[in-house]
Amino acid sequence: MSEELFPEPEWLSEEVKTGTTIIAVTFDGGVVLGSDSRVSAGESVVNRVMNKLSPLHDKIYCALSGSAADAQTIAEIVNYQLDVHIGHSEDDPLVCSAATLVKNISYKYKEELSAHLIVAGWDRKKGGQVYATLNGLLSRQPFAIGGSGSFYINGFVDAEYRKNMTKRESQEFVVNALTLAMGRDGSSGGVAYVVTIDKDGAEEKCVLGNELPKFFDE
C-alpha cells in the first residue's frame, strides 16, 4: 500500500550524469579550465557543488563531462598510469602524455563509456595546451568546450575568443562562458569552478552564484 502512495523516486534508477558545461582555454603562459557544479540523475540534482576539474598531476588537470561514474573512473586510472609513466624521473610529465592516456582509454572502450574529458595543463616543452578527447579523438586546440551546456555557448566562444589573451582576460572569458551556459542549460548550474595553471603551478578558485556576471534579462 505504501509503495503505491510513495512510488520509488525516479532518480534512484536513473543514471547519474554530469550534464555539464566545461571549458578550457590557453593564454600566453598557461591555461584556464572552468566547469559548473551540477550533477543530475534524470530530473533531480543529486549534487550541486561537485568540482568537475580533476587533477591528473601538479600542472595537468582534466575536466569531466558525461556519465559521472565513467568520467571519474577514467580520471583515476589516468592519474595512476601517469605516475607509472613518470616512474622515478624528476621531470614533470607532458600534457600530451596525459591526453594520450585519456584518449587511449576513451578509444578502446568507446562503446562502453560515455564520458568526455578535456585535458589541459602546462609543461616546459610547449607551454599551455588544451586537448579535446571526444570519442577517442585527440585534438590539440586553442580552446575547447564540452558537455550539454556547451551547445549554447558555441556562438559566444567563437565570437569572443582571441589569441594571446592575458591571464585575467582568459579567466573572465571562462567565467562569462560558464555563466551564459548555466543560464540556458537545465543540466548545468550551481557555482563555477575555475583552475588557472601556469609555470608556477595550479590555482583553484570557486565563483559563487551571486558573484557570477549578470547578462541582460527581462
Next chain:
Amino acid sequence: MRLANTSVAVSDERAHTAQSLSGDAYATFIHDLYVEFLIMDSHHSYSQVKGVSTGTTILAVKFNGGVIIGSDSRASMGESYVSSKTINKLIQVHDRIFCCIAGSLADAQAVTKMAKFQLSFHSIQMESPPLVKAAASIMRELCYNNKEELQAGFITAGWDRKKGPQIYVVSLGGMLLSQPYTIGGSGSTYIYGYVDAKFKPDMSLEEATQFSTNALALAMGRDNVSGGVVHLVVITEAEVKHVVVPGNKLPKFHDE
C-alpha cells in the same frame, strides 16, 4: 504518385499537370515535388540537441525605432543534401508585419496563408493597419487549436502605430510571448550564449544589424543544416528594407 518507392499525396490538379509533362519539364516537376516532400519530412528532427525543428536559424531583435527579423537561407533534405541555397524564409503577412517559421515548412505555409487572409480581412474591417499583436494572435489561435497536428513555432515581428516595434513568439503548443529579442530553429541552440551576452536594449540600427548578422553567421558556422546567405528585413515606421548579406561578406571569426 509514387516516387522511388514512396507514396506522395498530391492534389488532383498537380497529378493532372504531371501527366501532361514530358522530358526535362517532367524531371523538374518531379524534382520540385521531391524537394517539397523532403522538406516537409525533415521536421523529424536530425538535430540531437533540441526538439523538433527544420534545419534553420531565425531571429528577431528590437532596436531603437524598429525591428529586424532575420534568417539563413538553406533548405536541406535530410542531413546531407542542400536543396536550396537561397530560399527566403521571411514571409510578409502585411505591410509592416513579417513572420518567420521554425518547424515543419508545410505547416508554416498553411498557417501563414490563412493568417495573411484573416489579417487582410481584419484590417479592412478595422479600416486601419493591423496591430502586430493581432497578427501574432491569429497565429496563436491556429497553433493552439490545432496543436495535435501542427509542428511549428513562429516569430512575428513588425511595427504598428499603437506600440511601435514589437516581437511576438508563438511556441509549439500555442503560447504567445512578447520579447525584446528571440531566436529559433535548430541553429539557435549554438547562439543562445552569444545573444544573451550581446543584446542591449535600445540599440541603433547599425548595432542591431551587426548583432543580427553576427549571430546568424555564428549559428551558420556551427549548424550544418543552416547556411547560405543571411536574409534580414528591417521594419520601421517609414519603410521595410530587405537586406541580403552574401556568404563572402559575412563576418569572420577567429578560426576562419
